[in-house]
Amino acid sequence: MTVNPALIRKDFPIFERTVREGKKLVYLDNGATSQKPNSVIEAESDFYRFKNAAVHRGAHQLAEEATEVYEQARDLVASFLGGVSDEIIFTKSATESLNLLAYAIGSAEPSNRFHLAEGDKIVVTEMEHHANLIPWQQLAKRNRATLGWFEVNSEGRLDLSQIESIIDSKTKIVALTHQSNVLGTVNPLQEIVKRAHEVGAIVILDACQSVPHMKINVKELGIDFLAFSGHKALGPTGVGILWGRSEMLADLPPFLFGGSMIETVSMTEATWANPPKRFEAGVPNMAQAVGLGAAVKYLTTIGLESIHDHEMKLTQQLIHGLQSNSDVEIYGPAGCDMRGGVVSFSLANIHPHDLGQFLDSQGIAVRTGHHCAWPLNRKLGVVATTRASVYLYNDSSDIDALLLGVCDAQRFFARA
Amino acid sequence: MTVNPALIRKDFPIFERTVREGKKLVYLDNGATSQKPNSVIEAESDFYRFKNAAVHRGAHQLAEEATEVYEQARDLVASFLGGVSDEIIFTKSATESLNLLAYAIGSAEPSNRFHLAEGDKIVVTEMEHHANLIPWQQLAKRNRATLGWFEVNSEGRLDLSQIESIIDSKTKIVALTHQSNVLGTVNPLQEIVKRAHEVGAIVILDACQSVPHMKINVKELGIDFLAFSGHKALGPTGVGILWGRSEMLADLPPFLFGGSMIETVSMTEATWANPPKRFEAGVPNMAQAVGLGAAVKYLTTIGLESIHDHEMKLTQQLIHGLQSNSDVEIYGPAGCDMRGGVVSFSLANIHPHDLGQFLDSQGIAVRTGHHCAWPLNRKLGVVATTRASVYLYNDSSDIDALLLGVCDAQRFFARA
Amino acid sequence: MDLSNLYQEVILDHYKHPEHKGLSLEKDVQVHHINPSCGDEITINLTMRDGVVSDLTWDGVGCSISMASASMMTGLLHGKNAAEATVIVESFVDLMHSKGTSQGDENVLEDAVAFAGVSQYPARIKCALLGWMAYKDAAIQVHGK
Amino acid sequence: MDLSNLYQEVILDHYKHPEHKGLSLEKDVQVHHINPSCGDEITINLTMRDGVVSDLTWDGVGCSISMASASMMTGLLHGKNAAEATVIVESFVDLMHSKGTSQGDENVLEDAVAFAGVSQYPARIKCALLGWMAYKDAAIQVHGK
C-alpha cells in the first residue's frame, strides 16, 4: 500500500487550521512531536466520557471496563513491538523510561544481575539525545562507574572501529539511539548487540525516532530494553513505553514506589509485585495509554513499511533540493541508506533561529537549536542547526514549500 | 453559593451512561479517582486539535501557542494553591511528585541543605498511602537514615503526644498526608509544622485527598512541599503537581534527566536549569497539564468552600445512616470536625469484596480493599474495608442508595 | 448478569461452613499466597503419599469467593494423584478465563462449576484462583523434593 | 504580523556590522550568559569609572536578534552612569514584555526601539534580552566589588 497524505490529513484535525494569517500549516517538526489523528484524540476523551475509573482497584463495572481497555492498550503495544504484554510498561515518556532503567539499575544490590559496581562501564554514543546521555552520565557518577562512548565520524555515523576496546569486559550497559534525532542516522545494531552480549552487557535502545517510523521487532533486534514516547508516534502526550525482555524485567528492581507495585507492605519493609505492575506505581496514565493503543492501531493499519517508504521519498526530495543550494550544509548521511526522515542543515550567514522564524512566517514549522544533543552539536562544530522531519501526513508540496522558503529567507536576510 | 449536584452532573458526560443493565451510576469511588467535566475533556482534546506542538522547543506558531496554554495552566494551578508559577512542577502523578522528592533529596550532596546523612531521621505517619510511605522507607534504607512515625489512635487520629521525641533534632523530613484516604481524618498541620521547623526539618504534604475537596493555601499552611494528583481533582489522568517553596526548589537537585532541564551538557558533565524546568525533563504531559488547568478553573468557579460544605453534608448523612445499622463498624472520626468525605466501614460477616460486588450490581461504585494503606489496615485489625467517598456531583439520593444497598446486601448474603 | 449467578448458594455455603480449613500439623510443603490488590491471604499444607494428595488443608482470610473456592478445591483434590489433580486445576483455570462462555465440566470439577459465573467478573477471577494457584505452587515444590 | 516588523533593517545591520564586539583586555568584571534552549552565548566585559560605564564590550554567537541587541545595548549604555543605565535596561525589558502593545520610548532606547516587534514572538524575547541580562548581572557584580 502506498501512503496517501491527502487522505491521511483528513484524519488529523490540526490540518484544518491555518497559521500566521491564513497560511497552510506545513508541519515539519515531527522529530519533536507528531500530530494526532481523531481516533487517538477520541480514544482518550472516550475513556473519560464512558469508562473512567481507577484500573486494577475497584470491583465495580467502571473499574472493570477501565482495566479492560487499559490492558488492551498494553496488548496492542506489545504486538506492535513484537513483544508480549507483560513486557510492556507504561511510563510518562521515553525520558522516564530511560531514567527508570538508570535508577533501577543503580539501586540493584550486589546479588542482582544488574548491579553496577565501581569501575564497571556504561557505553553510550556521541549522538545521544540528552535523555539517553545524562541519566547514564549521572548513574556513572553515583555508582563510580565509568562512561565510554562511540564517536561520530564525518559522515554522521558511529565509528565502530574501536568497538572491542569501547565495549570491553567491564561493560555492563550499552545505551544507544536507534536513529539520531539530529542526523537521521540509523545505527547498525547487529554488530553492537553482538559485541555487548559477548561481554555480558545489556543493550538499551532509545527508539524514540525509529518506532514511529519503521517496522520494529524487539525480538529480531536482539536488544534487552527499548524506550519510546507516545507523542512522537501519533499518540497522546504524557505516555511512553519501556519494553524489556521478561527475564530482564523479572530481576529489575523497582523505580517509583507507591500503590499497585507492591506485594506486601509494612512500615519498614516492602516487597514488590511482578512486572509490569512493579514498574507502574500509582493510578496510571490510563486515558493516555488507551490513546497510545489507538495510535499504534492507526500506524499498523497504514503499515509501517509504507510509512517508511513514503518518508524516505520525501527525505530524498528534501536532501536533493537542499544539495542544489550551495549555501546549505547538511549534517548526517547524504544517502538514504540506514537513515530516517530527519534532516538537519545550516545556511551560510543565517542563524537557524532566524531561518526558523522566517519559515514560520510562511507557515512552515521546523525545529531550530541543539535538539537536546549538545555534545553532538559541539562535535559538528555548530551551535545550532535547522531540522526538518517528515511523517506520514507530509507530501512533496511540503518539501517544495520548505525549499522555496529557504531561498526566500536568503533573499529576505540579504536585504539589509 | 450552594452546590447543585443536578446541574453539575450535566457537565459530566459519564453520568449519561448507566451501569449493570440500565442502573443509574452511583459513583462513590471519588477517593480513587474523580469523574471529568466536559471542559476538562475538551481542554485536553482541543490542545491536540488546535495547538499541538512541543513546548519551549520551537520558534513556530504552534510551539508558541502550545507553550502559552501550558504556562497558563501553570499559572492557574499556582493561583489555585496560593503559590507562584515557578513553584509549580508538572509531574505525572502525586506518586511521581513524592518519589521525585525522595530521589532528589537522596542524591543531595553533603553541602546541600537537603543532604540526608546516616542517622538522620524521616518521620511519616501510620496512616500514609503507600505513595507517601514506601519512597521514604526506601530512601531511609538507601541513605541509612532512620524512619519514625506517628501512630494512629482509636479515634483514627494521629497520636501527637510524643511529638517532641518523634520529631527530634535528627529529623530532616516530615512527610504526611493532609487527609487520610481511608479514615477521612484531616491532620492538624499547625502543631506538626511548628515542631518540624523548630528542628529544621522540612514538611512534605500529601494533599491528594485534600486539594480536590477543600480550599488550600500553601503559604497559610506553612509547609515546604505539596503533592497532589490531577485525576482526583476533576483533571486528566497522567498529570500531578509538585509544589515547593521557591527557596526550597532553588536548592533541590534534579530527579529525571533529559531534555529541557539542563543549562549546559557535555559527555561527562551537566548543569541544571532553574525550577520549574529543572524538574520537567523531556517533552511534558502538555495536554494533561492544560486539562488540569481547566479542572482547577472549574473547581474555583464552583468554589472549594461550597464543595466542602456540600460534601460534609453528604458525609454526615452517610455516617448517620451507617451508624443506625448495628452490623456496621466505621473506621475513622465519627464527627465531621477535621474530616473529609471519605468513609470506610466494615459489615459483620460480609467481606468488603462481596459487599462491593453486591453494591456494584445495584449500580453503586465503592472501593474495597486495603486502599494502598496496608500498615493502617493492620493497625485497624482488618484485611480490607469498604470505602465510600463523595464529591461535588453526588447528592443525598446517592447516599440513600448506598445505605439501602448495604441493607439489601445483608439480606442477600444471609440467604444461604 | 444476575448476581445470584455469581454467588451461588453452594458458594455461600462453603464460605460459611468451610471444609478442610485449619492447617494440619504434618505436611510436605506449606505455601502462602496473597492477593496484593485486596489483601486476601491463603496458606495451604500439602502432603503427597505415593503420588497421591493424601492431605490438603488450608487457612486464610478473604472474600466468599476466595474462601469458598479454597474450601471446594481441597475437597476436590483430596485423594487424587498428581496427574488427576493437574487436570482438575487446569480445568478450573480454563473455566475462570472463559469470560462466561463455559459452564465448566461437572465430571471434572463437580460442585466447583458453581464458580462459572466468576469468569464474567474480571476483578474476581483472582479471588477464585487464589487457593488453586497456591496448590499449583505446592505441587511443584513437592515434586522438586 | 509582518516579519519585517521583527527584522527591522537596523537590526540586520547591527547583526552584519556589530559594534563594540571583541572583548577589551581590561575589565572590572566579565559575565558569560547562555540561552540553554537554543545554545546562544554571550560574554561581556564591563568597566565602570566614577560610576560611569566607561568600557563595555562583548563577544558571542547567536541569532540576529541576540547579536544585534547586544551590539545596540553596548552602544547605548556606554558613557551612562549606573542609574541611567538601569533606566535604559528596565525600559528595554518592559518593552520586551509588552506583547506588542508598546512602541518603546525612543528618548530612552534610541535605535533599540526597533526591537519592539520581538515582543510579539514569545520564543524570541529571550534572544533579545540575552545581552541585557548579562549586563544586569555585570552591573550587580561591579557594584559588589
Ligand SMILES: Cc1ncc(COP(=O)(O)O)c(C=O)c1O
Ligand atoms: C492520600 C493519597 N496519597 C497518594 C495517592 C497516590 O496518588 P496517584 O496514584 O494518583 O499517584 C493517593 C491515591 O491513590 C492517595 O489517596
Ligand SMILES: Cc1ncc(COP(=O)(O)O)c(C=O)c1O
Ligand atoms: C532520540 C530521542 N530520545 C529521547 C527523546 C526524549 O523523548 P521525550 O521528550 O518524549 O521523553 C527524544 C525526543 O525528544 C528523542 O528524539
